[in-house]
Amino acid sequence: MGFRSFLRNLRSDKSGNAALIVALGMPALIGGTGYAVDTAQWYTWKQELQFATDQAAIAGAYAQSKEITQQDYATRAEQEFEANLAITADIASEPDISLASYNGGTDNSVIVRASATATLPFSSFLTGKGTTVSVFSQARFQQGAxxxxxxxxxxxxxxxxxxxxxxxxxxxxxxxxxxxxxxxxxxxxxxxxxxxxxxxxxxxxxxxxxxxxxxxxxxxxxxxxxxxxxxxxxxxxxxxxxxxxxxxxxxxxxxxxxxxxxxxxxxxxxxxxxxxxxxxxxxxxxxxxxxxxxxxxxxxxxxxxxxxxxxxxxxxxxxxxxxxxxxxxxxxxxxxxxxxxxxxxxxxxxxxxxxxxxxxxxxxxxxxxxxxxxxxxxxxxxxxxxxxxxxxxxxxxxxxxxxxxxxxxxxxxxxxxxxxxxxxxxxxx
Known part of the structure; x- marks a missing residue:
């Protein structure tokens, strides 16, 4: 049987279609699974970091709302941030804490920014570097009178x-x-x-x-x-x-x-x-x-x-x-x-x-x-x-x-x- 006959027979033969399709789709399946695992990890990081910065901003705002604790607002915000970290405790950045003007006021809110960076198996294979997740929280305050x-x-x-x-x-x-x-x-x-x-x-x-x-x-x-x-x-x-x-x-x-x-x-x-x-x-x-x-x-x-x-x-x-x-x-x-x-x-x-x-x-x-x-x-x-x-x-x-x-x-x-x-x-x- 000549080579041309072999190709004609291969083209008309249907007994190996499933295996071929699986073989061709396997890289996409593996890639999708890996990406899903990494995405779930990113989401977990972001969720924990967001909660930590939310609580930090609220704590800092409460400190600012009382004259006796105004000078300690950044310290209180940082303490609350660290207290709410678990899986990101080793990869989270130091929080960036500052005052900001909100809705026509002057320095009447507390802003907290933070990020977490780590290398994950699949995404790092594609990008050649680690992944960074960043979050931002802002809490306004009004002093009691x-x-x-x-x-x-x-x-x-x-x-x-x-x-x-x-x-x-x-x-x-x-x-x-x-x-x-x-x-x-x-x-x-x-x-x-x-x-x-x-x-x-x-x-x-x-x-x-x-x-x-x-x-x-x-x-x-x-x-x-x-x-x-x-x-x-x-x-x-x-x-x-x-x-x-x-x-x-x-x-x-x-x-x-x-x-x-x-x-x-x-x-x-x-x-x-x-x-x-x-x-x-x-x-x-x-x-x-x-x-x-x-x-x-x-x-x-x-x-x-x-x-x-x-x-x-x-x-x-x-x-x-x-x-x-x-x-x-x-x-x-x-x-x-x-x-x-x-x-x-x-x-x-x-x-x-x-x-x-x-x-x-x-x-x-x-x-x-x-x-x-x-x-x-x-x-x-x-x-x-x-x-x-x-x-x-x-x-x-x-x-x-x-x-x-x-x-x-x-x-x-x-x-x-x-x-x-x-x-x-x-x-x-």
Whole structure:
């Protein structure tokens, strides 16, 4: 048989087709299998690295969101990255950790980049080199904020818990807060001038406040709190009476701390430092009389109320920690009560009364006025010289000739917090 006959017979013979096809396809089959194995390995590397950089970016962002840990953000990110490595622990690069600007912010996100390089049997046979897998993660952060307020209404559901009337002026910019969840928790009645900075409420706020000054309204806020809710007023049971004395035709009174059934000021009066408890009566300061007291606290019990009349000269300064301790208050309680000028006992069963503050340019109130059971009408002004003035009551009505442009002396700030927001961290890439 000649060669040509052999080729014709081979071409027409079908008995070896399958073996030939398998032989011809074997390189592709082996190559596909090898590539699949290598691809699965790459995917595993990438999945582990991606998770590690995600967790690292989140950890770094959380560190950046708190002032106390900001300087350690890269260290915390690196620790979290390394803690999440397993099969790539020996082939992963050091993470590249940095801050970046996100969505219009400045350095408000953490970026983590990493890679892993290794030689795999099949892919290295084709390429002659190892394979590198790279990943990238980005987490944005927003620091939590603490908000303070110099005017606080503590009632939890009243309409008009804070009401601002007439032509009142409130431009201190130190915050205003109502804990009421009413849709009308803070309302305006008139044309006042209000520049309070942050105005916060657990309920709704009158839209008029957006046009009355440079105010930022925070409505229906969760987490507003009374910073003095857990305080208990101190006591001073020593019984006292108020009496004016004559001195060459002039009347005056020099009082000692203790418990008074009433404290209606009827002549120029000087208070010695200490705790003054008023049971059921009034702290009533007449227009023609002066009242001076340094290092004092008034505790109102049994429905006692205060009334500061316009025209009176008042100069009162709250007790310091040292003065409270000297008066028998524990060091722990003294630290909480320091700066409290007027404290209404929140635990009494007696019906509360309205309180009135009609101050003027001669009214100096250095300290906190806390009336958690009562309504207060603030129709005047008050000056400060050594401590911040703060007004907290169940409900507050500001009107008349109210004029408050400053609640704190220079270099002093209100530090009692009414709202603390949580830090926000979110993985964005």
């Amino acid at each position: 603490s908000y303070t307020s110099c005017v606080i209404a503590t009632d939890d559901d009243d309409d008009g818990a804070i009401t601002i009337r007439g032509n009142a002026t409130l431009t201190a910019g130190c915050g205003m807060a109502a804990l009421s969840n009413s849709d009308q928790a803070i309302i305006v009645d008139g044309n006042p001038q209000v520049d309070a900075g942050y105005i916060m409420s657990a309920g709704g706020i009158d839209d008029a406040l957006t046009s009355l000054g440079d105010n930022q309204l925070l409505e229906y806020v969760e987490g507003l709190e009374d910073p003095y809710d857990d305080l208990t007023p101190p006591d001073n049971p020593t019984p006292r009476e108020y009496k004016c004395q004559n001195n060459r035709g002039s009347k005056f009174a020099s009082l000692q701390p203790g418990t008074y059934s009433d404290l209606t000021i009827q002549c120029d009066t000087i208070l010695a430092g200490g705790i003054y408890v008023i049971e059921g009566g009034s702290l009533d300061i007449n227009a023609q009389d002066d009242l001076t007291g340094n290092g004092v606290m008034f505790v109102l019990k049994d429905g006692a109320n205060i009334k500061i009349n316009g025209g009176s000269s008042v100069n009162l300064t709250a007790m310091t920690i040292g003065e409270l301790i000297a008066a028998g208050v524990s060091a722990e309680d003294a630290e909480k009560l320091a700066g409290m000028l007027i404290f209404e006992d929140p635990n009494g069963d007696e019906a509360s009364k309205d309180h009135v503050i009609n101050g003027n340019a001669s009214t100096v109130l250095n300290g906190i006025v806390y009336l958690p059971k009562s309504h207060v009408r603030f129709n005047g002004t008050a000056s400060v010289t050594s401590q911040c003035f703060m007004l907290a009551a169940s409900t507050i009505d500001i009107g008349g000739t109210a004029d408050m442009t400053s609640f704190c002396p220079p270099d002093e700030v209100i530090d009692e917090t009414v709202l603390t927001t949580k830090s926000l961290v979110r993985l964005v890439a």
